[in-house]
Amino acid sequence: NAGVTQTPKFQVLKTGQSMTLQCAQDMNHEYMSWYRQDPGMGLRLIHYSVGAGITDQGEVPNGYNVSRSTTEDFPLRLLSAAPSQTSVYFCASSPTLGRQGSAGNTIYFGEGSWLTVV
Amino acid sequence: RKEVEQDPGPFNVPEGATVAFNCTYSNSASQSFFWYRQDCRKEPKLLMSVYSSGNEDGRFTAQLNRASQYISLLIRDSKLSDSATYLCVVKWDNYGQNFVFGPGTRLSVLP
Numbered sequence: 001n002a003g004v005t006q007t008p009k010f011q012v013l014k015t016g017q018s019m020t021l022q023c024a025q026d027m028n029h030e031y032m033s034w035y036r037q038d039p040g041m042g043l044r045l046i047h048y049s050v051g052a053g054i055t056d057q058g059e060v061p062n063g064y065n066v067s068r069s070t071t072e073d074f075p076l077r078l079l080s081a082a083p084s085q086t087s088v089y090f091c092a093s094s095p096t097l098g099r100q101g102s103a104g105n106t107i108y109f110g111e112g113s114w115l116t117v118v
Numbered sequence: 119r120k121e122v123e124q125d126p127g128p129f130n131v132p133e134g135a136t137v138a139f140n141c142t143y144s145n146s147a148s149q150s151f152f153w154y155r156q157d158c159r160k161e162p163k164l165l166m167s168v169y170s171s172g173n174e175d176g177r178f179t180a181q182l183n184r185a186s187q188y189i190s191l192l193i194r195d196s197k198l199s200d201s202a203t204y205l206c207v208v209k210w211d212n213y214g215q216n217f218v219f220g221p222g223t224r225l226s227v228l229p
Contacts, residue, residue, distance in 0.1 A: 042221035090161055106152055107217050109161035
């Protein structure tokens with residue numbers, strides 16, 4: 001019963017380094033997304049995907065890249081880490097084309113990745 | 119104006135108290151509404167969906183007022199384990215995936 005799995009859970013990067021946060025889901029959800037959560041800011045959407053081969057930008061995409069080669073995986077790449085990218089990152093997935101009013105049409109989160117850029 | 123706004127909190131209440139959280143949203147085309155719970159250093163998890171007629175799940179009651187674009191969550195007989203941050207979540211339509219999250223309201227239930 002894995003759901004949404006993120007790795008790593010904790011990471012410290014130096015400014016300018018690049019890295020990839022991995023995300024996988026085993027629920028056959030078409031929709032996947034990445035959020036960052038900062039104190040007082042709530043969850044902000046970075047990038048999202050509505051299916052394999054399709055990605056789009058969210059509210060705060062700068063400095064991040066994504067790809068969606070399979071339904072299961074949605075990695076987030078930090079191209080050149082900056083201290084402003086210190087945050088908690090959550091990967092999430094959701095089934096698309098939910099029935100109107102369906103309680104199943106909700107979003108499920110991974111456990112989060114704590115990233116510090118020094 | 120933020121798309122989803124919540125009581126700023128934090129709320130500190132004694133065990134057994136009743137506490138109410140309020141949420142307003144700006145997009146009148148919003149179709150689905152949820153309350154999520156987030157424990158410290160954990161991921162958000164669905165607490166309950168919010169239906170137009172209002173709905174109840176044990177000690178938790180959610181209400182929706184579409185005319186006022188207002189959602190509420192009532193917790194009765196608060197338990198220590200209810201201490202968490204409560205997120206109001208609005209979805210613009212049921213066929214896209216435009217989830218918008220409020221900033222959350224932190225609740226501390228005190229012994």
